[in-house]
Every structure is written in C-alpha cells, then in structure tokens.
Amino acid sequence: MTYRADVLIIGAGASGGVAARHLAEHGFDVVCLEQGDWPDRSSFPGTRPDWELAIRRDWAMSPNVRNRPEDYPVVHDDSDIEPLMYNAVGGSMIIYAGTWPRMLPSDLRVRTLDGVADDWPIAYRDLVPYYNAIDRQIGVSGLAGDPAYPPHDDYPLPPLPLGVAGRRVAEGHNRLGWHWWPEPNAILSAPYDGRRPCVQRGVCTSGCAEGAKASTDLTHWPQATAAGARLITGARVSQITIGPRGLATGATWLDHAGVEHHQEADVVILAANAVGTARLLLLSADDRFCPDGLANSSGLVGRRLMMHPFSVVTGWWDDQVEGWQGHFGASITTYQFYETDADREFVRGAKWALSPVGGPLNHILPMRAGNEVWGPDHHVLMGQTFGRGASWAIFGEDLPEKYNRVELDPDRTDSHGIPAPRVTYRISDHSRRLMAFQEERATESLKASGCRETAVASMIPYSGWHLMGTARMGDNPAISVVNSRQQAHDVANLYIADASVFVTSSGVNPTCTITALALRTADLLVQNRSEQKVPA
C-alpha cells in the first residue's frame, strides 16, 4: 500500500522549514522532499586558509558555478542579474547574509499610494503577529524603537556590535540629519535556544560554522522532525501529480541514483523558491487540466520575477577599521530614502545595509566595488584600502514586469535530465533612475562619515539573491496565482509558501517576510483543516 502524508512540502529551505515545523507541531503528518543534503558545518570554508578561493568556486553563490549534483543550472544569458541560491536543508539561508528587516506598511499598498504595480490582498497588520513569532523562533538580534517602522515587539536579543565603521557612519548620518538604526539580523548576539553567538568572523555568505546565523536546518528542522515530520534528502521533485478531480495527489521524485518514486499527499506545499517553484509548476503541465503549467490559468506562473537591483558604494577611511571583520548581515541600516518623495524622478526607494568588505583577494579581485591594480601601484592601493573600508549595500524596490520571467529552457537540464529554468530579466529605466539617486546619496553618506575615497559598483549582475513574484498573490484568479492564504486559485489543495507569491518586492531583504508568510499559511491551514479539500 502506498503511504499518503497529510502534507507534502517541496523544498527544505526557509519557507519549507517554517511550514513543516508549524504543521508537524500541530499534529499534521508531514513529508518534505529536498534535493540537497543536510549541511555539514565542518565542511564550511570560512575558517580555512582557502576561504577566498573557495567562495569563487565550490562555495560560490551561483549554482551554475558550484555545479554540484544537487544544484540545478539556471540559464541566465538573457538576464541583467544572475539568480543565486543554495540547495540543501536550510536552503539559501545556508549562504544568506542574515539581514532580517520587516516590510513596511506602504510596501503592501504601492498601487493605492503611488499608482504603480499592485496592492497586496493582505496588509502589514496581518503580518505583525507572524513577524513577532518568527523573530522568536529564529533568534533575531536588534533594537526596538526604529522610527522607520510602526512600533512593534522588541527583538529577543540585543543588537550585534556596530563596529568601528558602523559607528562612524552612524555619526555621519547624525551630522547629515539622516536616519540610521542598528540592523536587525537573524544572527545571535548572545547564546539562544542552545545555539552559540556570532564571533564576528565575517564569512556568513559561505556558511556560518558557529551556527550563530539562523537557517532552518538549525532553527526549524530539528523541531519539525522531533514532532514527527519526515525529511527526505537527495530527493529531486520532477512533477506535481494531478488526480481526476484536478487536485494535487502528490509528487514524483528522483533519488541520487535516478530511481523514480512517488509521494502521495492530501495537500502539497511548494517551497522551492521563486525560481524553483515556477519551474516545478511549469514542469507539472497536464493536458487534461493545465496544458500551460499547473495553477496557471492566469498565465502568470513564472512572470513578474523580481530580484532587487543591487548596487554597492564602498568608502575608505585613512585608518584601519578592520574592514574584513564583522557579521555580513549588516551593522547599521538606513531608510532615509525608502519612501516615495514626489520631488524625485521615481517612486518608491531603497534600503541600505552597511557591511564589511572581505579579505585581501576581495580587494584585489573585487566582486563588489573597486579596481584591479597591478605593478608598484598595487601596494599603494592595498595600503590605502585594505581593512579601511565598509560598503553600503543598496537594495532598490523592483517593480514587477510581466516580461521578467522564469520559463523552461528547451536545451539545458539538471543532473537528472529535468529541464532547467531559463530566466529573462531586464532592469527597468525606472529602477536605473532609482538606483542612480541612491548611489549618489550613499556616496554623500560615506563622505560625511569621513571616508577619503568612495567607489560605486552600480547594479552588479552577480546579485540575484532575492527571488520573488513568479506566482503572485491576489483576490482575482484572472490576475493572480494564489489567494491571500497562498492557496492556488486553480488547485484547492496546492499552496505556495515561498516568495513566488510576493505581489511587489518592497526594498527590503525578503526572508523575514517569506518566513512570516510561510508561518501564516501553515497557521491558516491548521485553522481551516476541516474545510480543506483533499483528493479522494
């Protein structure tokens, strides 16, 4: 007899982990299929001498560069930004920076307030209880009272150190009369929940060996499995299966050896990120019900991909600030230029996050701002920059465009022969105006903070860390893929827990909101369990 779970979750990353824990703790029989494996913290490269070489290949943020069997290639020849991710239990959180801001009330109402894109079918108020709950599960370090936000619960842990650079830029902003605040980070400043605090090693985006940076392999999967959830690793889903009534019946998956299996379930939750989820919906086209892709009667599956155009402005002081050290979330943030200002040539804005600059190779062969210099001047440049800098990382709100999309590539496949996703994405003229303005202001910020030199790396291509929008939420099935509970309009027992459902991108890092939404979706599923339609 085949075994049928109450809920099948596809993807054990940020959203999958949060949903699994909540459902398992509320008595649901949960199975999760994850193509990657459990991360082995002893293999993380941050404490090794080859760290800066490893992050350029085996520990690259791009699945195409890492090219591990569990990665799938993302074709991006026709994209201004390269999508970045990590495939394992914990998902992209294994290599994320850990910056943990909430969205703002205006982020969910851009049509009403600014006449662009669309409003969300939910409001900021709907998210607040879930933000508060998720902050406690994750262990967020921060300081309450930021006047850029409506008042909310205090964070469970004190803010991480400002560092020398953070303090200088804070003082610079005080001189300018500009907003700044210690950044909330999903990184422990003190022991919490059996986990160790951050040691400021500054290698967060190649995995935190200390376990101080939250990822669901630490914060959710142990609890989920203790509550009975079953997590199958090395399980690559090729298709969601549909029964005669048009409901999802489970998923077909392949193991490491390429052997095909099927997992049955009453409810299927997609949590494979906005590229992986769109890919799976398109792979699950079924001539009987959905020839253009599962849950795609609106034609919007894969469309409206948003990735946050990203610029870096780096400033260098005359003296050492140990610019290679410190958590690679952010020390401080500013929302000075976040909300719409009618005097500007664009609407909406950007959030900035102040980060370290990395080790020597990152100075010589910069992945962010700076130039390569060889010969005698190399030593001058290193003397003037190494350890003396900090970077404003600028995330601009990315408005959704139908032409920015994920499709299936006709030629490329993953290691199992399943078609790879192809991403087409253009940074709009609107985004270019928005980013140019922010880059100028960030340069002023660093000059006012005493930096002698500044450099701008404008809209860098290797920056697709925030993947959003490919199966948007909405009340109208003609122009959205899921409803406000993140349930597919077309398939009543299919839910999407990841950022595919984002209606707009906001200008903040998304994972705090992704996980709050995943918790909300799971919670509403628990509350409405008696009404849930399931296959016969």
Add this chain to the structure above:
Amino acid sequence: MTTADNSTVIDVDRLEQLADIMLPTAHGMPSASEVGAVNSYLDEVLGWRDDLRQPLFEALSALDPATFTVERLSAFLAEDENAYTALTTVVAACYYLSPVVRDRIGYPGQVAKTYDPFAYTEWVAEGLLDPVVERGPIWREAPE
C-alpha cells in the same frame, strides 16, 4: 615544476617572473619572489583550485616574461579572460598566503572575536541614536 599531467606542467620560474612584475618590491612591500610566494604556495593553491591549472598553463604559454608588463596584462584580459583570471587569482592567492605579507598589511585572517552583547547600552546612553529618535517616525501610513 608542478605537474598534474604532462600536458599542464606549470613552469614555476616563469610564473614567478610574471608574479614579480605584477607584485614588485615597492612602497615598503616585498615582491612575490622575496616572500617565496609561488614556490611556497602554488601547490597548495592549485590543490584547492585544480580548475585553475589549465587556464594558468595557457596564461603562461601566452605571456613572455621578457616582454611582460602591467599594460600587457591588462590587454590580456580581453584576449583570454579565463587565463587572465587564473593568473591573477593564483598570483594574488599565493602572495597573500605569505605570513610576511599578511603581517605587513595587518591581516590576521578571518578570526573569531568576543564582545559584550550589552555594550550597546553604552552608546544608547551616550545619545548616539537620540537625533534619529527625536526627528520622530518616518514611515508612511498606508490604508488597510
């Protein structure tokens, strides 16, 4: 010489000559050969990054130390980006692994630090955030 197979024998002397032009003795810093960068660390670097061996070999075949200059290196980027990247990565990695060089630039590596998580109360008490708080809320009200 360091060898993976016969087709990609890396000529260490040749690499060191190029490295010395890229990283010469200047401005109080030692050259690549003075700290034995290539001789001491090439095997280690290529052990970590075997993918760089072939393009490094190609860079060494294309660039003649007798006529090599920094300008020639810049031009080489447009000719063969892979080989250029391998050469610059390997030379820089070898040089900055040297303890002498790390000491001169003040880089101890990515090290663990301890700190007092409640030290923030000092800068809060000192009033660093006061101007931000005194200006009041800056978020925008939105209709439900």
